[in-house]
Amino acid sequence: MEIHLDNVTKVYRRGAKALDGVTLDIQSGVFGLLGPNGAGKSTMMKMIATLVVPTSGHISVDNYTLPAQQNEVRRMLGYLPQEYGLFNNLTAYELMDYIALMKGIGNDKQRRDDINRLLDWVGLNDVIHHRVGSFSGGMKQRLAIAQALLGSPRLLILDEPTAGLDPEERLRFRNLINRISVDRIVILSTHIVSDVAAGCQRLVVLNHGRIMLEGELDALKRCADGITWEAQVDPGIDTEHLPGAVMVSSQRRDGSLYLRFLAKEPSISGAVPASPDLEDGYMALISGMRAGAAS
Numbered sequence: 008m009e010i011h012l013d014n015v016t017k018v019y020r021r022g023a024k025a026l027d028g029v030t031l032d033i034q035s036g037v038f039g040l041l042g043p044n045g046a047g048k049s050t051m052m053k054m055i056a057t058l059v060v061p062t063s064g065h066i067s068v069d070n071y072t073l074p075a076q077q078n079e080v081r082r083m084l085g086y087l088p089q090e091y092g093l094f095n096n097l098t099a100y101e102l103m104d105y106i107a108l109m110k111g112i113g114n115d116k117q118r119r120d121d122i123n124r125l126l127d128w129v130g131l132n133d134v135i136h137h138r139v140g141s142f143s144g145g146m147k148q149r150l151a152i153a154q155a156l157l158g159s160p161r162l163l164i165l166d167e168p169t170a171g172l173d174p175e176e177r178l179r180f181r182n183l184i185n186r187i188s189v190d191r192i193v194i195l196s197t198h199i200v201s202d203v204a205a206g207c208q209r210l211v212v213l214n215h216g217r218i219m220l221e222g223e224l225d226a227l228k229r230c231a232d233g234i235t236w237e238a239q240v241d242p243g244i245d246t247e248h249l250p251g252a253v254m255v256s257s258q259r260r261d262g263s264l265y266l267r268f269l270a271k272e273p274s275i276s277g278a279v280p281a282s283p284d285l286e287d288g289y290m291a292l293i294s295g296m297r298a299g300a301a302s
């Protein structure tokens with residue numbers, strides 16, 4: 008399975024350029040779409056989900072061209088939109104049943120088996136017959152993920168799927184995604200770096216509608232090679248205004264302040280080089296301190 012975007016641009020009616028000449032190939036596996044708010048992630052996902060038409064450029068999913076063959080693409084699609092309005096008066100089972108019918112899963116036994124299996128998978132087996140309105144935010148999100156999986160879609164698009172999940176649920180979600188990613192494309196968008204750390208084979212970093220980096224996770228780390236530093240400093244130091252530095256984190260421990268920052272030269276005495284992680288690489292890219300390299 009393969010998705011191809013060729014020089015895709017989207018300009019919304021009031022002039023916002025959400026995507027700006029994006030060219031990209033996506034193959035089977037988990038593909039992460041990372042970027043700050045407004046980067047264009049949702050727009051790209053909606054385009055692949057056949058809900059937004061590009062202003063210019065071309066998109067194909069397998070041999071189908073969008074928007075001309077959108078019905079063929081919809082048949083292989085599971086989609087979790089960023090804002091998912093669930094029907095609060097239905098039970099989890101009723102909601103899943105309704106969506107399964109909409110997706111054309113007509114066989115009663117298959118529908119029942121699929122629903123029970125998926126609700127079990129996302130850990131909602133105890134509340135199958137409870138009303139959705141009584142669910143916590145995390146439970147609603149898990150139900151929204153389960154509905155996207157109905158019909159075993161070969162293409163799964165998850166827009167900010169971990170929003171509203173607590174750390175334990177995040178972990179459960181990552182395991183779930185790893186288990187279902189075989190032989191299909193899973194595209195997930197997030198602005199949280201650790202969401203892509205577990206499980207994404209490839210990722211794209213988007214900013215202002217453009218691809219800043221495309222590659223494997225290591226390519227993101229490498230963006231902060233040679234510019235990541237750690238220092239133990241006086242707690243009174245003004246960390247907001249360190250010349251030429253981008254602050255990644257600061258932690259107070261035992262009366263001292265421990266800084267992790269990016270800089271071409273260590274602007275603080277006693278700073279030692281640190282081995283970059285994904286967060287450092289992401290900050291380096293987004294702050295413009297280091298241009299990304301395709302791998």
Ligand SMILES: Nc1ncnc2c1ncn2[C@@H]1O[C@H](COP(=O)(O)OP(=O)(O)OP(=O)(O)O)[C@@H](O)[C@H]1O
Nearest residue numbers: 019020021023025043044045046047048049050051
């Ligand atoms: N329907 C719309 N009409 C006009 N402008 C839009 C529309 N949808 C998105 N935009 C604009 O396009 C740009 C990209 O938005 P998009 O939602 O694709 O980004 P995003 O990376 O998903 O961000 P977020 O995580 O905040 O949703 C933003 O400037 C946004 O304001």
